[in-house]
Structure formats: C-alpha cells, structure tokens
Amino acid sequence: MxxxxxxxxxxxxxxxxxxxxxxxxxxxxxxxxxxxxxxxxxxxxxxxxxxxxxxxxxxxxxxxxxxxxxxxxxxxxxxxxxxxxxxxxxxxxxxxxxxxxxxxxxxxxxxxxxxxxxxxxxxxxxxxxxxxxxxxxxxxxxxxxxxxxxxxxxxxxxxxxxxxxxxxxxxPLSEGERAASVADLLAEVSDTFLESYLSDTTQLTDRDYRAELVRQVRQAQxxxxxxxxxxxxxxxxxxxxxxxxxLPPSAGDPSARLRASVFKIDWAPGGEKVAYARVYSGRLAAREPVDTYRRARTGGVVEGVGKVTSVRVFAHGTTTRETAAGPGDIATVYGLAQVRVGDQLGSPDGLPSGGFFAPPSLETVVRAARPEQNAQFYQHLLRLAEEDPLINVRRNETDRTISVALYGEVQREVVKGLMLDRHGIEMTFEETTTVYVEKVEGTGHGLEVIWQNEFAATVGLRIEPGAPGTGVRYRIAVEPGGLPAAFHKAIEETVRRTLRQGLFGWEVVDCVVTLTDTAYSSPITSAGDFRRLTPLVLMAALRTAGTTVHEPVNRFELEVPDDTVHAVTSRLVAARAVVDRCDTHGPVSHLQGTIPASNVHDIERQLPGLSHGEGVFVSTLTGHRRTTGTPPVRPRTDGNPLNRREYLTHVLGRG
Structure with a gap:
C-alpha cells in the first residue's frame, strides 16, 4: 500500500x-x-x-x-x-x-x-x-x-x-466546447500534448486528457x-x-540511508518528549541509535546522537501502531530527549538553510504573576519554545527578566492560556516592543594581544558591511594551521553569538567578520580563553565601524468594503504605511503596501471599526529600513563587552 x-x-x-x-x-x-x-x-x-x-x-x-x-x-x-x-x-x-x-x-x-x-x-x-x-x-x-x-x-x-x-x-475534460479550453490550458506547457492535439492522425481520448492533467498537477503546473x-x-x-x-504518492528508497524531518514536538502524558517526523528514505526503528542534525544560528550544522525507544506510525484517524517507519510514513518518535523542531534524523542532506516565512518582529517581557513561580516559569517557557522555536525565549542574566518573541496579539493570548492550562501559572506581559536590527556602517578593527590582557590568547578581528540579505559571513585571514581547530571553532561561534547584540543591543546582520590575528600559549591556553576574549575584540571593532538601527517593515494586503477605503487609507498613512496598489472589484477594494511592523497591531485593532467589521488584514516581514531620530536601545544580556570592567566582572566573577 x-x-x-x-x-x-x-x-x-x-x-x-x-x-x-x-x-x-x-x-x-x-x-x-x-x-x-x-x-x-x-x-x-x-x-x-x-x-x-x-x-x-x-x-x-x-x-x-x-x-x-x-x-x-x-x-x-x-x-x-x-x-x-x-x-x-x-x-x-x-x-x-x-x-x-x-x-x-x-x-x-x-x-x-x-x-x-x-x-x-x-x-x-x-x-x-x-x-x-x-x-x-x-x-x-x-x-x-x-x-x-x-x-x-x-x-x-x-x-x-x-x-x-x-x-x-x-x-468533463474532453467533451464539447470545454475540450478545446482544457486542451489550450494543458498545451501551454506541453509541446507533446500540443502536437497530439493538433495532429490530423491522432484522436485524443478522455484518458489522454486525464493523463496529461495528472502529469501537470504533480509537477505543480x-x-x-x-x-x-x-x-x-x-x-x-x-x-x-x-x-x-x-497528487503524487510518496517516494523513497527503504534500503537507503535514513533521512527523516522533525516538524512537530509534543509531550506524552508522563512528560516524555514526542517528535513527529516524516520519513523520506531508509528505516526508522525502535531500540536503534539515530544521528541527529540541526541547523545552528551560526549557519553550521550541529550533530548529535540519540537512541529511539519507540516508533509509532499513523494508521487510522489519530491512532498509531508500534512499527518501524519507512519512506512516506509519518511517525511519532520517543526517546530523543534533545531533539527539536527542524532537526533531521539519519542524514543532513536537504537540511533547510532558512525559513519560508520571516521570524517574529515583536518582543515582550513576561513574568509569572506570583514571583515564587519564576524559576519553574522560565523552564516551562523553554519547553514551550521547543514546540515553537521562533518564540525565542531570552533571559537577561543581569536583572533576570525574560523576553519572548511573538507574531501578534492572538499568539500572545495563546501562550498565556497554555501556561495557565498546562502548569497553573498566570503570566503577565509588559508592553509589546518591536525587534530591530543593526547594520554596520564602516570598517572597524579590534586587537587584544596575549599577556597584555586577562586571557592567554591573541585575537584580531575586522568587521565591515555585507550585502543585504547575506547575514553574517566569517572569514579567516591567518594561517589556519597556526591555531588548533578547536580554538578556531571557539572564535567563530563566539563571533556569531556576540553579534546577536550590537552597539544598541539589537542583532547585527549583513556583515563580514575577518579573523586577522591569533596566538596562543601551549599548554596554558584553552578554548575558553578565546571564547571570553573574542567579545571584547569584536565590540571594539564594531564601535570603530559604527552601526545604525533599522526597523522591520511588513508587506501588507488588505481587503475592505469600497465605501471605507478613504477612512482606512487615512489611518494607514497616519501609521506611516505606504499604499502602492489599490484595486476595486465590485463592492470590495484590495490594497497592498508596506507598513512599519511596530504599527501593525494598531491597524489590526482599529480595522473592524473602520471597515464595518468586514476588513481583512494580513502582513509579513519583508525587510528593514533605517530608523530616524534617537535609535531605540535594548538592554544587554551578555555581560556588556562594551564596558571592559563590567564585562570582566561578569565573566571572571570578580572585579
């Protein structure tokens, strides 16, 4: 079957x-x-x-x-x-x-x-x-x-x-006048079908039409x-x-290497993690070790290994049966305690490099209503983030405040409800804020030399702007063999982690970081020396280069009754939106444009009153634009490597 x-x-x-x-x-x-x-x-x-x-x-x-x-x-x-x-x-x-x-x-x-x-x-x-x-x-x-x-x-x-x-x-497909219109549509992308349709010696049957329709549907044509x-x-x-x-049935070689994708995380009644995985090739069975592969925020692939204790395949309705899963199966997998949404099992081939939709552009500080529940509250939030990684739970290690990223107000209410239903914790939200990004303005250099700093290491870094949409690119301009591989890895991972908070506390995007100098002393130096020194060097380079803060901008589509277009457009303009298209079809108008993400909620909240309750508004993040006036600042959670004394107190635990 x-x-x-x-x-x-x-x-x-x-x-x-x-x-x-x-x-x-x-x-x-x-x-x-x-x-x-x-x-x-x-x-x-x-x-x-x-x-x-x-x-x-x-x-x-x-x-x-x-x-x-x-x-x-x-x-x-x-x-x-x-x-x-x-x-x-x-x-x-x-x-x-x-x-x-x-x-x-x-x-x-x-x-x-x-x-x-x-x-x-x-x-x-x-x-x-x-x-x-x-x-x-x-x-x-x-x-x-x-x-x-x-x-x-x-x-x-x-x-x-x-x-x-x-x-x-x-x-019907091939009867009367409809046959010609169907044939015209199918012939647009199939020369073979067109030749057969125009041929004087070939009489196409309904089976021919249907076979071509099947082929084109399965090729998404x-x-x-x-x-x-x-x-x-x-x-x-x-x-x-x-x-x-x-629709095309699943294909895959059951004798090939295992490749399966985890698309959902759930929890069994006893608290055990359950991964939902679609199998593309190979065989996923219980009591066998499984390699796991994850795309890290740094862009690299993180490998792991786990042992599956149970595999259940969907069989009828929502029921499952205990059996090995093969190509095309969707299975619930038990035993992989460290697995996350987006992980691949068995093989890294085809591991996604990014998402189809933009991450959330809103963030809010959250707290347990009862302070004595704060410790377990944070752990429960982390567990919720395993189900939805884009919630992106972030804790400030200085003041212990917790922030979560959200798409909108409905998701916020759902997170609040889930925390109450599952764990009996009432949570409060502070005002939702926009998640900005920073972009590098010029070129900056930073250098810390061994024995002249608090760590047994030398690190030199150069940072400069990158092309839009390229993320963080890391380059090495020193002899790779002059430093153990573990030290190189420590520097690169720390560079990418440090850039999550730029000069104003926002993530730095679209830049190029080049490693220009290194030195170490064996056997004194450890990878930890490079991990702790790199933020000081990188922030010094970034301070020289300078950054600007950019706000997220959403592309929106809006449908409203025709008689409300003027009122809705006026409100959009007040929200700094730019309407670049307006089409009217009968009693409904369709508007498109861009709007700052920070103003999306206000439009969503006011739209029912502006449109007789009939307006439909959807927006997705489409890019960023530079802010005007005083740049917004986000509190740091990394010990503040912009302030040497404060940072050293944080990482060394002493003044």
Missing amino acids: GSLNIGIVAHVDAGKTSLTERLLHHTGVIDQVGSVDAGSTQTDSMEMERRRGITIRSAVVSFTIDGLQVNLIDTPGHPDFIAEVERALRVLDGAVLVVSSVEGVQAQTHILMRTLTRLRIPVLIFANKIDRGGARYHELLDDIGRKLTPRRLAMSTVTGSGTAQARSMPL VVPVYFGSAVTGEGVDDLLRAIREL
Whole structure:
C-alpha cells in the first residue's frame, strides 16, 4: 500500500478543519462529523483550540482511499501561527488550499499560495461554502485566476449556489466546447500534448486528457478547482478522488540511508518528549541509535546522537501502531530527549538553510504573576519554545527578566492560556516592543594581544558591511594551521553569538567578520580563553565601524468594503504605511503596501471599526529600513563587552 502526505491550508475561518472532519467521515474513520463551534473535531485536540475554535498546533490524521494511505496535516489558519504552517509545508507531497466561496481569495490565501508555488508543491483548491448566502462561482474563478494562479482549471460547476440545495456537478475534460479550453490550458506547457492535439492522425481520448492533467498537477503546473461544502459534504467525494488520482504518492528508497524531518514536538502524558517526523528514505526503528542534525544560528550544522525507544506510525484517524517507519510514513518518535523542531534524523542532506516565512518582529517581557513561580516559569517557557522555536525565549542574566518573541496579539493570548492550562501559572506581559536590527556602517578593527590582557590568547578581528540579505559571513585571514581547530571553532561561534547584540543591543546582520590575528600559549591556553576574549575584540571593532538601527517593515494586503477605503487609507498613512496598489472589484477594494511592523497591531485593532467589521488584514516581514531620530536601545544580556570592567566582572566573577 502506498502513502501520501498532504496538508490542508487556508485563511482562518475558510473551513479547513471542517473539511478535515468531512474527509474523515467520508473515508469511514469517524461515524459523526465533529463541529469546530462545539469543540468536537478530531484535529483540534488541545483544550484551548476547542475553547477558541481555532487551530493552534498542526495535527496529523490518517485515512485510506482505495488502498492509498493518506496522512493529512491540519494546519493553523491565523497569521500569528504561520511558523506552524511552515513546518508542515516542509513535509508535504501535496496540499489542499481551501478558499471560501463567500469571502473569496483573502490576504492570507495569497501568502500561502505564493509559498506553495515557490516550493513547487502540487495543489488542489477546494472552494468551500457553496451552500452559504453570497457564494460565488464565476467571480471566484476569476479571482483565483487573477490573484492566485492563471493556470487554474475548474473541475466542477454549481447549481443552487448560496442555498441549502447547492450541488457540485463534475465537469468533463474532453467533451464539447470545454475540450478545446482544457486542451489550450494543458498545451501551454506541453509541446507533446500540443502536437497530439493538433495532429490530423491522432484522436485524443478522455484518458489522454486525464493523463496529461495528472502529469501537470504533480509537477505543480496546473491547479484544479473543486467546489463544495464541508458542512453538507457536497463535492467531498470528488475531492477525495482527486487526492487519490492527481497528487503524487510518496517516494523513497527503504534500503537507503535514513533521512527523516522533525516538524512537530509534543509531550506524552508522563512528560516524555514526542517528535513527529516524516520519513523520506531508509528505516526508522525502535531500540536503534539515530544521528541527529540541526541547523545552528551560526549557519553550521550541529550533530548529535540519540537512541529511539519507540516508533509509532499513523494508521487510522489519530491512532498509531508500534512499527518501524519507512519512506512516506509519518511517525511519532520517543526517546530523543534533545531533539527539536527542524532537526533531521539519519542524514543532513536537504537540511533547510532558512525559513519560508520571516521570524517574529515583536518582543515582550513576561513574568509569572506570583514571583515564587519564576524559576519553574522560565523552564516551562523553554519547553514551550521547543514546540515553537521562533518564540525565542531570552533571559537577561543581569536583572533576570525574560523576553519572548511573538507574531501578534492572538499568539500572545495563546501562550498565556497554555501556561495557565498546562502548569497553573498566570503570566503577565509588559508592553509589546518591536525587534530591530543593526547594520554596520564602516570598517572597524579590534586587537587584544596575549599577556597584555586577562586571557592567554591573541585575537584580531575586522568587521565591515555585507550585502543585504547575506547575514553574517566569517572569514579567516591567518594561517589556519597556526591555531588548533578547536580554538578556531571557539572564535567563530563566539563571533556569531556576540553579534546577536550590537552597539544598541539589537542583532547585527549583513556583515563580514575577518579573523586577522591569533596566538596562543601551549599548554596554558584553552578554548575558553578565546571564547571570553573574542567579545571584547569584536565590540571594539564594531564601535570603530559604527552601526545604525533599522526597523522591520511588513508587506501588507488588505481587503475592505469600497465605501471605507478613504477612512482606512487615512489611518494607514497616519501609521506611516505606504499604499502602492489599490484595486476595486465590485463592492470590495484590495490594497497592498508596506507598513512599519511596530504599527501593525494598531491597524489590526482599529480595522473592524473602520471597515464595518468586514476588513481583512494580513502582513509579513519583508525587510528593514533605517530608523530616524534617537535609535531605540535594548538592554544587554551578555555581560556588556562594551564596558571592559563590567564585562570582566561578569565573566571572571570578580572585579
């Protein structure tokens, strides 16, 4: 039996969790369809998900279609949980993008489709809610063609649209006038099909059309569109047949080296860590050692090893069975205590170098409401960050304050709720602040010579600006063999760690650091000497070069009723936004532009009142621009190597 891993992705409230329930019902996994409003769905298993009626963490369920096992990942729809969607996208063979026939192509839908297209993931679109008042057909197809992909192909039509009697009727591929339009679409990217279609001696059959459609869908060249209703089940059977026929089943060599990707971390009732992993090749079995590979913030690969105690493969619904996992399987893995989201098991091949979506641009200081809970509060936050690494828990070792990075206010409320539900800790948030970055202005040098400093080492460093988007590049301009490899590693790792806090306390990006001088004294010198000396040298170089602070800027997409455009635009301008596009289609206007990330929350908070409660706003980090006026400063957590006396007191524990 083959396998297929698909994701259900959508803008919030488009109906993807309801569609998941309907798919499980139609394939015999559940006897009764659950309700999001009632909190009885299979995939929203967390108490907070049931209470709020939204998906917070990705969930896996399994069902079978004509002998094909399908592992389905239900992902969050709210933009605050876009990182959870990113982790799911990495392990998919195909995706079902749910679009509401009533609300149409919404802003979050744009972002998801662009990412799916960039990753060349085959996509089926399910146009949901055809039974709801205001449901559209031709207008929605036009919107999909204009906003998502010009290569969309309607696979069904609708009768009784907008009523409880709405029905989805399959469309033929090769009959009547439709045959020519389908052939034109398929021939755009296939010379072979075009030649056969134009040939006087070849008569294409429906099987030929369907074979070419399958080929192009699996190569992400065309996107079929199915209409239906997750609530009534209309059109779901057609979607199931399309999943079985059009999306590419998992492939992989079971005899090859193990390669599996961890996309989710959960916890067993007894507190044991559980890793969710998709297997690409090889075999993952219990009671065997497994090599782990992780992309470090420094850009390198961190290797580890663990021993798997148990492997369970999804078999039916949310149930699993104890067995070895092979290519295409999604398994829950026990025993890997140090594993994190994003790790690869068995092989580093294909280890991602970066994310599809930008990290959070907001940060807030958090505290336990009861001071006596602060110690365990920090440990629980670290555990929560293992589930979502982009929360990025950061503690100031001087005043012991704790900060977390967040995408938005909804995620903030969820973190607060999870801490209370799981651990009984009420947490408080200070005002949310923006996470800025620093960029190097000029060229600076720093040098500390052995026996003339507090450490048995010589380090010389030069820092200069790098090209935008290149991160931190590290170079060596000394004879590599003149220093043990462990010392070189200590210097580079410390350089990258130190640059997380520049002259104003913000991370330094897009720069080049060159090692210009080294010396050591054997056997006195240790790697620790280089780790403790390097921050002093690097900060001296950075102070000479100078830095400027840059604020994050988001690209936004906004849909509002046409009669509210003036009021909304005025508020955007007051928020320092730049609107560079405004399209009006009927009663709805679609605006695009850029806005400082620090002002996004204000727009989100005021939009309902400005747009009769009908506005939809989605934004993602697109870059940074230099701040004006006095640069914002973030308190340091690294002992402050800009102040020698303070830093030495910190690292040496004495004055």
